[in-house]
Amino acid sequence: MPGYKNFAVAGAGGLGNFIIDELLRKKAAGNVHKIVVLTRSMQGKDALAAKGVEPIVVDYNSPDALWSALQGVDVVISTVAGRSGPVLTVQEPLAEAAKAAGVKLFVPSEFGGDTINHKDGPLAAKNAQHDKLTQLGLPWALFFTGMFSDYFWNQPFLGFDLNNGKVEVAGMGSGLVSWTSRKDIARYVVYATTSLPPSKLHNHVFKIEGERTSVKKVVAEYEVRTGEKVHITCIPMDEVKKKAASGDFKSLLQLVFELDGTYGREEEMNVDWPDFNPETVVDAMVSSKA
Numbered sequence: 001m002p003g004y005k006n007f008a009v010a011g012a013g014g015l016g017n018f019i020i021d022e023l024l025r026k027k028a029a030g031n032v033h034k035i036v037v038l039t040r041s042m043q044g045k046d047a048l049a050a051k052g053v054e055p056i057v058v059d060y061n062s063p064d065a066l067w068s069a070l071q072g073v074d075v076v077i078s079t080v081a082g083r084s085g086p087v088l089t090v091q092e093p094l095a096e097a098a099k100a101a102g103v104k105l106f107v108p109s110e111f112g113g114d115t116i117n118h119k120d121g122p123l124a125a126k127n128a129q130h131d132k133l134t135q136l137g138l139p140w141a142l143f144f145t146g147m148f149s150d151y152f153w154n155q156p157f158l159g160f161d162l163n164n165g166k167v168e169v170a171g172m173g174s175g176l177v178s179w180t181s182r183k184d185i186a187r188y189v190v191y192a193t194t195s196l197p198p199s200k201l202h203n204h205v206f207k208i209e210g211e212r213t214s215v216k217k218v219v220a221e222y223e224v225r226t227g228e229k230v231h232i233t234c235i236p237m238d239e240v241k242k243k244a245a246s247g248d249f250k251s252l253l254q255l256v257f258e259l260d261g262t263y264g265r266e267e268e269m270n271v272d273w274p275d276f277n278p279e280t281v282v283d284a285m286v287s288s289k290a
């Protein structure tokens with residue numbers, strides 16, 4: 001059977017934990033042998049060890065420690081993230097160590113919109129990372145997923161405050177957005193890396209989309225489903241653009257939601273896994289609240 005069996009996940013955070021859980025399901029079914037988690041600290045990682053994962057504390061400045069942690073690993077899945085672009089650069093020593101240790105595939109921390117050829121702006125840091133993998137000659141797979149549908153709705157600092165029945169949008173909130181839940185992203189990444197042959201995996205871009213819809217439509221469906229009332233505050237586009245130009249992250253994101261929330265034609269989505277069957281945005285909202 002094609003597909004890889006030995007995995008390292010770097011950064012066990014919001015998305016990383018979903019990927020680890022999905023790998024554990026495959027391990028229980030006998031399709032995955034080894035799951036290593038690279039972390040900067042063992043704090044809070046006891047539960048992972050109890051589940052059958054091997055957490056290894058690494059110093060991203062130590063090539064030897066990284067090389068040693070990656071022995072016997074076929075695929076590195078990086079989900080490292082932080083508020084600043086430089087966090088992503090830890091993937092450079094990680095990729096060099098992976099190449100030296102004989103890792104066959106590197107999945108960099110993408111998991112958003114299409115970053116290819118973005119030389120400026122917020123997506124440039126991710127683009128630079130996959131360019132580095134190409135330079136290194138280490139095969140990569142990129143997973144573009146759109147917005148996390150189970151994540152945004154309770155991020156008040158980004159204008160999504162469902163717990164208090166409030167959502168803030170640019171314009172009318174009617175721009176189309178690509179959404180996928182983290183559970184479904186994990187399913188797709190693990191499906192691809194454990195099932196597809198290298199010819200369909202190496203240097204391949206996977207475009208994933210759980211649902212394509214607008215914030216306004218999602219809110220209306222959510223109200224019907226739950227009986228809860230959600231108030232949408234519409235901020236005029238001029239105001240949002242002015243704030244975005246001064247670097248305000250919430251405003252930048254609001255513009256993406258309203259003007260640039262998809263990343264390709266619908267026919268290009270989920271083509272590598274016709275049986276994907278993702279959950280809708282409202283399903284993800286409701287289950288992440290439960």
Ligand SMILES: NC(=O)c1ccc[n+]([C@@H]2O[C@H](COP(=O)([O-])OP(=O)(O)OC[C@H]3O[C@@H](n4cnc5c(N)ncnc54)[C@H](OP(=O)(O)O)[C@@H]3O)[C@@H](O)[C@H]2O)c1
Nearest residue numbers: 011012013014015039040080081082109111112146147148
């Ligand atoms: N499309 C969307 O809607 C959306 C939303 C959120 C995130 N994302 C993207 O999804 C990916 C994963 O995000 P996430 O929310 O899962 O991230 P996260 O939980 O914020 O962080 C993931 C892990 O990164 C590691 N990390 C943090 N700072 C680090 C540093 N300075 N050096 C090395 N490792 C560090 C930590 O692992 P340890 O403490 O174990 O080392 C942390 O648990 C990122 O690429 C992010 O941009 C997309």
